[in-house]
Amino acid sequence: MVNLLITGGLGFLGQQAARRFLRRGAALWSPVDRCLKPLSQLTLFDAGGIPDDLPAEITQDERVQVKIGDITAEGVPAELVDEPDMAVLHLASMVSGDSELNPDRAWEVNVLAQRALLDALAASAPGARFLFTSSTATFGSLPPHAPPDYAAGDGTKQLPGNTYGFCKVVCELMVNDYARRGAVDGRGLRLPVVVVRPGAPPPLATARRHTAGALAGPIL
Template sequence: RLDRMVQLLITGGLGFLGLQAARRFLWRNAVCTHGKIKPLTQLTLFDEHFPATPLPREIVDDPRVRVKTGDITEDGVAEELAEEDIAVIHLASMVSGDSEANPKRAWKVNVEAQRQLLEALSKRAPGARFLFTSSTATFGPMDADAPAGDSTKQLPQNTYGFHKVVCELMINEYARRGLVDARALRLPVVVVRPGAPNKALTTCWSSVVREPLNGEDVHLPVHADSVLPVASYQVVVRAMERLMLDVDAAQLGLDRTLTVPSLSASPRQLYEAAERLARQHGRPFGALHESIDATAARVVRSMGSSVDGSRAADLGLPQDESADSIVKAYADDYVQGGVEQLSVN
């Protein structure tokens, strides 16, 4: 008989991080179901709607890829997405700014949708590997001298962080009951995102690199010296790959969430790293201005400035070298020569 199709589903799959993850897993050509690594025969990208910009050619042209759109909170959608022999990377969520503005809708998207997905998987694909992306916003304000780690008591001071904590507990519960091989990555601010800013209140950590390297001034809604944990999208995608394919349940134990090893950086530090790169290549470079937004500044102050990712590092998850290496990696992909493809090295 023909082997059954082995599928990877990425929710929020048409967003920037979803497409980067898709590239990586298509290149790796592997998915883990029931503890076994198998060739990836189908990759489903699910999102609310198509992005305004065209999808990358290598994704569109790959016969393994299919795209589905819909509202993940609607009845029956989770059941439709949950198929046999499937692994899931669950990225779909409302970002911090939108969650503050509309907490009821955010609860449905950020919490209820995950519960529905896990329930559907427990029935259709029990034991499926499921990766949820949490956030360092779960920690609340932290002293820079005492980085928040996997054993830190979480006291989120924003709606987005609160929802992510609930989802982390849900991940532990479904794993404890043996229903789903659920695990989570606590992501820092992911930089540098190309294209237009999103509604995340931390989006300016990308803007301070992207706009000035494009010769444009940048206006910060938060103080330039505000410090948050950051990681490049390349490191985050490699961390997803590692946790989905190379870390088994026994290595995680009872606590199924790992904090991604991160650097602590301010917008000013990233801006200065970009300025060094621009000077090195003789590129025009935009100026930095502060235009403080009270809500953005308050929410950013409510997030921890440094994290301890040593447990993840011990399990082989990668870390960026420096602000300069983050900026250079972004420029190699999206600035110098317009390189579009994600490096797979």
């Protein structure tokens, strides 16, 4: 059976992903046997505390373990992916407003931590599935005179307009290279918006403040 790690696992997307995996009796790709196998253990890793309203279907499932820590701390990535049959959903990230205010920390969290996680995964579970979340911020602003149906894709030139977008461009290229070398089976998903967690929003996050407020309350 396969262990699944979700970093940023106690956030909005992490919780929803965890619930889906647990509900459907997920089958995950095994880098050892190179076939689909049942989920054995789901680890939710996060830098924040455990939410009081964490759903019972997560807290009461014996396959779930929650770990709190700093993904940039030395040795932590290796501790998180220390099994040969692993898969990773990497959601942990420092969002745009915070990244603008502290670009050095953004580089540590968004780029260096991902590299450490990839290195650890490649060492313990070569060829394991690694799915991470990027962002449409990698493209920056819409080009001048863009038509209403304009759509960016993998062939679109990436011109990020902030530190967060820049970090995500680097992360995309990094995963591409690890996948090219066969170290991991890497995939990326560009999200158009991030729903921040409840609490005081960071500066420069007015739009996210309204989004989070609109989505406040039970989800799914």
